[in-house]
Amino acid sequence: xxxxxxxxxxxKGNFIDHLSKTLSWEKFLFAVGLFFFISMIIFPFYWMxxxxxxxxxxxxxxxxVYIPSSLRLDAYxxxxxPAWKSFQNFGVNIVNSLLVAIPTALIAVVLSIMGAYASAxxxxxxxxxILNGVLIVYLFPxxxxxxxxxxxxxxxxxxxxxxxxxxxxxxxxxYLAQTLPVALYMLTNYFRTIPDExxxxxxxxxCTRFEVIWRVTIPLAIPAIVTVGIYTFMIAWNEFLYAFIxxxxxxxxxxxxxINTIFNDPSPRPHVxxxxxxxxxxxxxxxxxxxxxxxxxxxxxxxxxx
Amino acid sequence: MAExxxxxxxxxLLSKSMHASExxxxxxxxxxxxxxxxxxxLFPAIFSIWISFHKIGLYNLNDVFHAPFIGFxxxxxxxxxxxxxxxxxxxxxxxxxxxxxxxxxxxxxLIGGLIAAILLNRPFRGRGLARSVFLFPxxxxxxxxxxxxxxxxxxxPSGVLNHILxxxxxxxxxxxxxxxxxxxxxxxxxxxxxxxxxFAMLMILARLQAIDDTLYEAAAVDGANSWQKFISITIPxxxxxxxxxxxxxxxxxxxxxxxxxxxxxxxxxxxxxPVLTYQFSFNMYDFGKxxxxxxxxxxxxxxxxxxxxxxxxxxSEES
Numbered sequence: 001x002x003x004x005x006x007x008x009x010x011x012k013g014n015f016i017d018h019l020s021k022t023l024s025w026e027k028f029l030f031a032v033g034l035f036f037f038i039s040m041i042i043f044p045f046y047w048m049x050x051x052x053x054x055x056x057x058x059x060x061x062x063x064x065v066y067i068p069s070s071l072r073l074d075a076y077x078x079x080x081x082p083a084w085k086s087f088q089n090f091g092v093n094i095v096n097s098l099l100v101a102i103p104t105a106l107i108a109v110v111l112s113i114m115g116a117y118a119s120a121x122x123x124x125x126x127x128x129x130i131l132n133g134v135l136i137v138y139l140f141p142x143x144x145x146x147x148x149x150x151x152x153x154x155x156x157x158x159x160x161x162x163x164x165x166x167x168x169x170x171x172x173x174x175y176l177a178q179t180l181p182v183a184l185y186m187l188t189n190y191f192r193t194i195p196d197e198x199x200x201x202x203x204x205x206x207c208t209r210f211e212v213i214w215r216v217t218i219p220l221a222i223p224a225i226v227t228v229g230i231y232t233f234m235i236a237w238n239e240f241l242y243a244f245i246x247x248x249x250x251x252x253x254x255x256x257x258x259i260n261t262i263f264n265d266p267s268p269r270p271h272v273x274x275x276x277x278x279x280x281x282x283x284x285x286x287x288x289x290x291x292x293x294x295x296x297x298x299x300x301x302x303x304x305x306x
Numbered sequence: 307m308a309e310x311x312x313x314x315x316x317x318x319l320l321s322k323s324m325h326a327s328e329x330x331x332x333x334x335x336x337x338x339x340x341x342x343x344x345x346x347x348l349f350p351a352i353f354s355i356w357i358s359f360h361k362i363g364l365y366n367l368n369d370v371f372h373a374p375f376i377g378f379x380x381x382x383x384x385x386x387x388x389x390x391x392x393x394x395x396x397x398x399x400x401x402x403x404x405x406x407x408x409x410x411x412x413x414x415x416l417i418g419g420l421i422a423a424i425l426l427n428r429p430f431r432g433r434g435l436a437r438s439v440f441l442f443p444x445x446x447x448x449x450x451x452x453x454x455x456x457x458x459x460x461x462x463p464s465g466v467l468n469h470i471l472x473x474x475x476x477x478x479x480x481x482x483x484x485x486x487x488x489x490x491x492x493x494x495x496x497x498x499x500x501x502x503x504x505f506a507m508l509m510i511l512a513r514l515q516a517i518d519d520t521l522y523e524a525a526a527v528d529g530a531n532s533w534q535k536f537i538s539i540t541i542p543x544x545x546x547x548x549x550x551x552x553x554x555x556x557x558x559x560x561x562x563x564x565x566x567x568x569x570x571x572x573x574x575x576x577x578x579x580p581v582l583t584y585q586f587s588f589n590m591y592d593f594g595k596x597x598x599x600x601x602x603x604x605x606x607x608x609x610x611x612x613x614x615x616x617x618x619x620x621x622s623e624e625s
Contacts (some may be wrong), residue, residue: 026532030425030428033421033425034425034436037421037422037425037440038436038439040500041439041440041442041443041500042439044443044451044454044455044458045442045446045454047454047457047458047466048450048451048454051457059464060462060464061463061464062463063463063464063469064463064464064465064466064469065464111338111339111342112339114335114336114338114339115335115336115338115339115340117335118331118332118333118335118336119332119336122328122329122331122332122335123325123328123329123332124328124329124332124333125329127332130336130340134343136611137343137347137348139557139607139611140347140351141558141560141561141580141603141607142561142563143561143563143580143583143584143600143603144351144354144561144600144603144604144607145346145347145350145351145354146583146584146587147354147357147583147587147593147596147597147600148349148350148351148353148354148357148597149346149350150587150593151353151357151362151367151370151593152349152350152353154367154368154370155367155368155370155371158368173342173346174346176342176346177342177343177345177346177347178347180339180342180343181343181347184339209331234445237447238447238448238449240448240449240564240568241563241564245588256447256449259449259450259453260449260568263453270453270457270464273453273457274453274454274457276450277447277449277450277453277454278450280447280449280450281446281447281450284445284446284447285442285445285446288438288441288445289438292438292441296437296441296508
């Protein structure tokens, strides 16, 4: 009996010791902090996705509905189903956004590979000047450029007789101007980490410069190139201001402008806005998760403006 | 002897012509980027200065190069504008609002990023996942998160914050938070911090993980507690990163248009210079005045850039 008691006491002592060791103030604060951050971040996203499945009645009710009663597709049908009243034809906007974002990403990748190779590997006068210039351009705000661009483009459209407004090509060009400096800077830094000797060896073996770029430099720089491609895609996909200024015709609206239009509709339909936002956000989050390792590295090298 | 000299000379000539072709190749490779950046960034930036000294509206936009020169009139008109100048504590005017907004939200962003980085610097199960989730606000499109926030803060019965506060008994009737002067600016600041703290977090986290563990071990031997370790080891080690992030974020926040435009449209005491630039040019179609506002912003920007370059340079000299 006494031995059992003793045994129990020892156990209890151990348990309290264990508890006081694991439950320190520090751990408590840590848990509270983590919970605070996670809930602050997740809730708006949860609200966006869950609201897209709510019915009109749940949206306009006397209190917010935190969990939709069922997965109703009303909002998505308004976006995509031509038979639905106030059909939004959202498919066109998705296509427009892709038509802007994919060419922007591809052209930015090609041009920045060329430029970065030149500024990382080739010796020419003005190289440092270009790199510093790129850094300064990187700090120019979009707001500063919107007025002169607007004036220039309306002048150009008048002179050459083509429509600059409602022209997705113009958007691609302005996004390129915004993203190329960053892309060039990132890739140049990456190319400089690739040992020069590999390329020298290929040159001595009789490869031309372009063969060296194609067969040696690009394969070695795939992580950085993928990062640049995804960044430029994301920037073009998310961009609001220039699209807002340059696009007036509904048939050319990209997704952000369309969401803005639905939001400002006289009869508020937040579930439709949330459905469109969900469609716009999910691919970006998935892209980010798929390439997170590269992208975080890119972020820490200070490469994304916004 | 003469033979070697001539072969040396030939080699020199050869390498010189190789160098010349290399230079040509370099310019060829960089030309497309240079044309786009010059045509759509540098030239417009200079053109913007020109516009700010001319009277340009929608009526003469097609004939912009013959617009009348009006000297500093646009600047005077901006500086005297009700929306720009300080009009007492109830009507801050855009320049005071901009400075307040950018400094306070950058500061809160930085604190948020620092706390998040310290949380994630600790090993725990699911840390990788938590880190990805922490970055969501930063990668998600601004338009979707801004509209979610607008709805969470909505005055209608379905607004979540109103519902929570009424249930807690803090307020009695529904409030239009984003349309309340004084409160709106703070909500916009909180939104800005919510959206951009992950940027600060990532940069700080990278620096935290590079701190030598032996520093902490030595401090532990000396009997320092966590707070003392934080103050005397962590903070000095991340000081320069904090400074660099502060300037970068300050710069970007200063120029931010989308966030405020989408949340409040610049109303209720949240009108900042980028939004004012937009309103002058695309609501009132006074492009000269808009450009003058942008140039005033640019002047502030130049001060920031100088500070930024100085800090970065001091930083790189030390490391």
